[in-house]
Amino acid sequence: MSFGLLKHFKDQKKGFQEQTQVSFAAHLILGADLSSVLKLLELRKQHSAESIKLISPRVLNKKLLLETYQYGASQLRSEDVVTEIYKTHFDAKILPQKNSPQFYKDGKFHDFGGRAKSMDLLAGEDFFLTKGYHLDISSLFTAEDWQNLDEIIAAHIDIRIVEGIEKTQSKDLVEKGEWLITFKDYKKMSCESLYSAFTPKKFLSLLKNKDSMTPDMIDFCSSVTTQAALSITWKMKKELHHEERTVFIPQSMTHEWGHFIIEFENSSEGPLCHGLFLIHEEEPQSEDLATKIKLMKRVLERVFPDFENNIHKEYIRFDEEMFVSHVKDNLIEQIHFDYPTLNFLGQSAAMKPQFVHEKFLARTLLS
Numbered sequence: 001m002s003f004g005l006l007k008h009f010k011d012q013k014k015g016f017q018e019q020t021q022v023s024f025a026a027h028l029i030l031g032a033d034l035s036s037v038l039k040l041l042e043l044r045k046q047h048s049a050e051s052i053k054l055i056s057p058r059v060l061n062k063k064l065l066l067e068t069y070q071y072g073a074s075q076l077r078s079e080d081v082v083t084e085i086y087k088t089h090f091d092a093k094i095l096p097q098k099n100s101p102q103f104y105k106d107g108k109f110h111d112f113g114g115r116a117k118s119m120d121l122l123a124g125e126d127f128f129l130t131k132g133y134h135l136d137i138s139s140l141f142t143a144e145d146w147q148n149l150d151e152i153i154a155a156h157i158d159i160r161i162v163e164g165i166e167k168t169q170s171k172d173l174v175e176k177g178e179w180l181i182t183f184k185d186y187k188k189m190s191c192e193s194l195y196s197a198f199t200p201k202k203f204l205s206l207l208k209n210k211d212s213m214t215p216d217m218i219d220f221c222s223s224v225t226t227q228a229a230l231s232i233t234w235k236m237k238k239e240l241h242h243e244e245r246t247v248f249i250p251q252s253m254t255h256e257w258g259h260f261i262i263e264f265e266n267s268s269e270g271p272l273c274h275g276l277f278l279i280h281e282e283e284p285q286s287e288d289l290a291t292k293i294k295l296m297k298r299v300l301e302r303v304f305p306d307f308e309n310n311i312h313k314e315y316i317r318f319d320e321e322m323f324v325s326h327v328k329d330n331l332i333e334q335i336h337f338d339y340p341t342l343n344f345l346g347q348s349a350a351m352k353p354q355f356v357h358e359k360f361l362a363r364t365l366l367s
Helices: 003-019 034-046 062-070 079-088 125-129 143-147 149-156 200-206 215-223 286-303 329-338 361-366
Strands: 022-030 052-056 093-096 102-105 108-111 133-136 157-159 162-167 179-183 188-196 225-236 246-250 259-267 270-279 311-325 342-344
Touching: 022 034, 022 179, 034 052, 034 062, 034 149, 034 361, 052 149, 052 188, 062 133, 062 311, 079 093, 079 361, 125 246, 125 259, 143 149, 149 157, 162 200, 200 215, 200 311, 215 329, 225 286, 246 286, 259 286, 270 286, 329 342
Parallel strands: 022 052, 022 188, 052 157, 102 246, 188 342
Antiparallel strands: 093 133, 102 108, 162 179, 179 188, 225 270, 225 311, 246 259, 259 270
16 A cells, blocks of 8 residues: 555544544533523623633624514413513513404404404413513613624534533542533534533434433433424504404415414514514425415505515524423423533423413523
């Protein structure tokens, strides 16, 4: 074998070894949502910056947080939750809608519980039957943290696709590797404490050694349900509906297709219209989603004449796991006892007993 060919194989082997080398972080966050960022800032107050890593499948910054959490139909629907949020986020700005939700039928809006009856609500729509609260995302952060948030995230983030998660036994007294994370690019990272903002079902799908995990862990992760949804916010040229409330507009008057959940908001950016529809198909096709968006605009045009002509800008967000529910809170304490270095964040985070019935953004902010 020639010297050149031999050197090529040695270099290739060296490159592969470097690629598969395991790096270490004492604290590793998995996720690309608000709970991931809030946990990052919390850990920075308690530990050295060098010990914390955030693994995200996509770019994560202030712009994304604003478009994800400040736009869209309100996910805060409880006065008790808002009161509790103020206990930890003292400067939070959370504004209630002035009016209760209504539904559209026969050319007018009606109150729920009155003589007129709405079309049947599909699964998940009942969550929006109470007054909503709009949250100013920036108010969850100190002025300094919000101003420097993009730089803070950039200092900790690695954009990678997780391929597997494995519970391991720590053998090193310094780098206590309790969890091993493998990525699509063949790189690996171990950590002592793992914080997962992935949905429990996704976390379970990535677990490599399921057989060695406790039945409580498997039950907790497999029992949650996820709801896909498409959220749209339109910046409007002028106000089309002066009442700040949630309205349910049937997608069809002849088919049980559910409702478009619509909210109008007068914001510092000008008039906004938020639209949401829940998706009940297991694997929605992009063509079907595009058709549904066109239908939403047509329906809104009928209810609010000249709607489409007044759209200034459009923000569309599709998430196949936008809403997580049926979290078995009774198992979380045992899981934390069995795996003290694992914490679930976001919509599946541990709750105080009086708030175990709460869902979605409430869980993210109360955890």
